[in-house]
Amino acid sequence: MNSESPSPTSVSELPILDTNPDGQVRFKSQGGRLLLLLPPEPEGDTLPLPWSELWEQLKHRLNAGERFWQPRTTVHLLARNRLLDARQLQAIADVLSEADLALKRIYTSRRQTAVAAVTAGYSVDQHAPVTHLNQTASESGQALEDPLYVQSTIRAGVEIRHHGSVVILGDVNPGGSVVADGDILIWGRLRGLVHAGYGGNPDCRIMALRMDPTQLRIADKVARPPETPPEQYLPEIAYVGNDGIRIALAAEFPRLSSNA
Amino acid sequence: MTRIIVVTSGKGGVGKTTCTANLGMALAQREQRVAVLDADFGLRNLDLLLGLENRIVYTALDVLAGDCRMEQALVKDKRQPNLALLAAAQNRSKESITPEQTASLVAQLTDSFDYILVDSPAGIEMGFRNAIAAANEAIIVTTPEISAVRDADRVIGLLEANDVKKMQLIVNRLKPAMVQVQQMMSVQDVQDILAIPLLGVVPDDERVIVSTNRGEPLVLETKLSLAGLAFANVARRLQGEKVPFLDLNAPHDDLFVRLRRFLKG
Ligand SMILES: Nc1ncnc2c1ncn2[C@@H]1O[C@H](COP(=O)(O)OP(=O)(O)O)[C@@H](O)[C@H]1O
Ligand SMILES: [Mg+2]
Numbered sequence: 001m002n003s004e005s006p007s008p009t010s011v012s013e014l015p016i017l018d019t020n021p022d023g024q025v026r027f028k029s030q031g032g033r034l035l036l037l038l039p040p041e042p043e044g045d046t047l048p049l050p051w052s053e054l055w056e057q058l059k060h061r062l063n064a065g066e067r068f069w070q071p072r073t074t075v076h077l078l079a080r081n082r083l084l085d086a087r088q089l090q091a092i093a094d095v096l097s098e099a100d101l102a103l104k105r106i107y108t109s110r111r112q113t114a115v116a117a118v119t120a121g122y123s124v125d126q127h128a129p130v131t132h133l134n135q136t137a138s139e140s141g142q143a144l145e146d147p148l149y150v151q152s153t154i155r156a157g158v159e160i161r162h163h164g165s166v167v168i169l170g171d172v173n174p175g176g177s178v179v180a181d182g183d184i185l186i187w188g189r190l191r192g193l194v195h196a197g198y199g200g201n202p203d204c205r206i207m208a209l210r211m212d213p214t215q216l217r218i219a220d221k222v223a224r225p226p227e228t229p230p231e232q233y234l235p236e237i238a239y240v241g242n243d244g245i246r247i248a249l250a251a252e253f254p255r256l257s258s259n260a
Numbered sequence: 261m262t263r264i265i266v267v268t269s270g271k272g273g274v275g276k277t278t279c280t281a282n283l284g285m286a287l288a289q290r291e292q293r294v295a296v297l298d299a300d301f302g303l304r305n306l307d308l309l310l311g312l313e314n315r316i317v318y319t320a321l322d323v324l325a326g327d328c329r330m331e332q333a334l335v336k337d338k339r340q341p342n343l344a345l346l347a348a349a350q351n352r353s354k355e356s357i358t359p360e361q362t363a364s365l366v367a368q369l370t371d372s373f374d375y376i377l378v379d380s381p382a383g384i385e386m387g388f389r390n391a392i393a394a395a396n397e398a399i400i401v402t403t404p405e406i407s408a409v410r411d412a413d414r415v416i417g418l419l420e421a422n423d424v425k426k427m428q429l430i431v432n433r434l435k436p437a438m439v440q441v442q443q444m445m446s447v448q449d450v451q452d453i454l455a456i457p458l459l460g461v462v463p464d465d466e467r468v469i470v471s472t473n474r475g476e477p478l479v480l481e482t483k484l485s486l487a488g489l490a491f492a493n494v495a496r497r498l499q500g501e502k503v504p505f506l507d508l509n510a511p512h513d514d515l516f517v518r519l520r521r522f523l524k525g
Binding site for chain 1: 389406410411413414416417418420421422423453455
């Protein structure tokens with residue numbers, strides 16, 4: 001690197017605690033800004049998420065949350081140790097601006113990414129590589145994140161993971177999955193696989209307008225739907241009872257749980 | 261404006277190439293200038309279904325390499341001069357061409373054609389990405405089987421993420437008798453999951469296989485079979501016409517089934 005190459009500034013602290021390295025792109029609002037968090041590249045021999053998949057996740061999250069963002073909101077990109085070249089940075093900036101969001105600042109621990117970002121005219125913070133605090137992310141003492149609201153159908157091959165509760169405004173199709181540390185609420189048909197209380201909390205619940213799942217999981221419990229589908233579908237709630245996962249009509253659930 | 265439509269499915273063997281050949285021919289019969297582009301490198305067979313195999317001299321790769329002009333590589337159909345085929349190279353892998361190159365090929369065709377149909381390979385890897393690179397619409401082909409529908413659902417998600425927003429569905433190889441005894445997913449079952457507009461339903465019909473072997477798309481028949489009619493109707497719907505869906509049940513109907521359908525509304 002010659003002396004003329006732009007030099008990114010350094011910071012020691014990231015705007016948020018880095019607890020989400022599970023291979024997912026996510027948005028998070030903080031102090032009137034939007035943070036765009038990329039999954040870090042794994043250590044060791046594991047391959048990083050390919051750009052095409054990262055891109056598809058980003059588009060999905062954008063489409064699914066767009067309605068809630070104010071126009072011209074500033075976005076800070078937390079790229080962590082992900083290598084991004086100039087073209088990829090441009091692609092991210094472009095897709096954000098299509099959603100009327102403005103990419104302003106980039107946090108990265110990679111010098112090459114930092115250089116590409118500075119050259120493209122963004123403010124850059126190059127920080128030291130983050131040693132992950134994630135191993136204990138869902139153990140005691142970790143507060144859940146704000147609920148994630150997703151307005152989209154979760155199609156086959158798509159997985160939504162979140163360290164908090166998840167609300168899906170749409171269907172979860174066969175082959176799609178949602179994994180949450182909190183509750184899962186599906187305002188639509190549930191036909192895929194969902195796992196609530198992923199961190200181990202058996203008090204978490206799964207709610208769906210139409211409960212027709214491939215499989216339900218709450219904490220360490222697993223349930224499959226009955227072989228014969230019901231006559232009609234009404235909104236239902238799945239919870240952990242004395243003998244594993246139980247399902248109750250939503251309308252009757254408050255009475256059940258107050259008797260318990 | 262030229263409509264660039266990718267015909268895709270995720271799963272192999274569900275009828276993408278059959279649909280591309282028949283739709284291409286049907287649109288050409290309707291006075292549209294149509295180019296069909298085989299993006300299934302390594303496993304090309306669109307030329308076979310159209311009966312044009314022995315007329316191919318140059319392929320898309322020759323155009324890209326600058327070894328020939330686009331007009332030389334396009335094979336005009338003798339039966340239907342509105343239809344032209346750009347063949348894939350048979351001896352090359354899907355990785356031998358990039359999405360940018362596919363887009364540049366398509367760009368060279370837009371001035372001379374009203375429709376460009378791109379026949380996609382199976383899978384969601386490079387070959388699929390090549391096929392969708394230039395498309396502004398997609399036709400999703402599926403059979404009424406759980407595995408095919410699952411793959412189609414995945415592909416719809418990928419197309420959405422890649423900004424191909426206009427998507428329509430063809431359900432191929434439907435067997436109405438099996439649907440009636442609930443041994444096969446119905447068109448409604450498929451639509452419940454995929455949730456995109458229905459462009460056509462094509463019955464399972466041995467004549468499709470015969471026409472494949474002869475290199476004569478069904479829509480060329482003088483008296484159209486039900487499957488041929490289904491393809492012709494798809495072409496009309498693509499052009500924006502409102503054409504009612506065929507009643508594929510009719511020949512198998514008995515009073516009981518008809519009554520049940522009536523009661524269901
Ligand atoms: N409606 C149909 N009825 C009967 N056979 C069909 C029908 N559609 C396709 N086929 C047969 O299925 C096989 C696969 O079709 P093809 O179009 O090559 O699929 P793909 O391009 O998706 O791999 C072929 O042998 C074809 O003749
Ligand atoms: Mg094919």
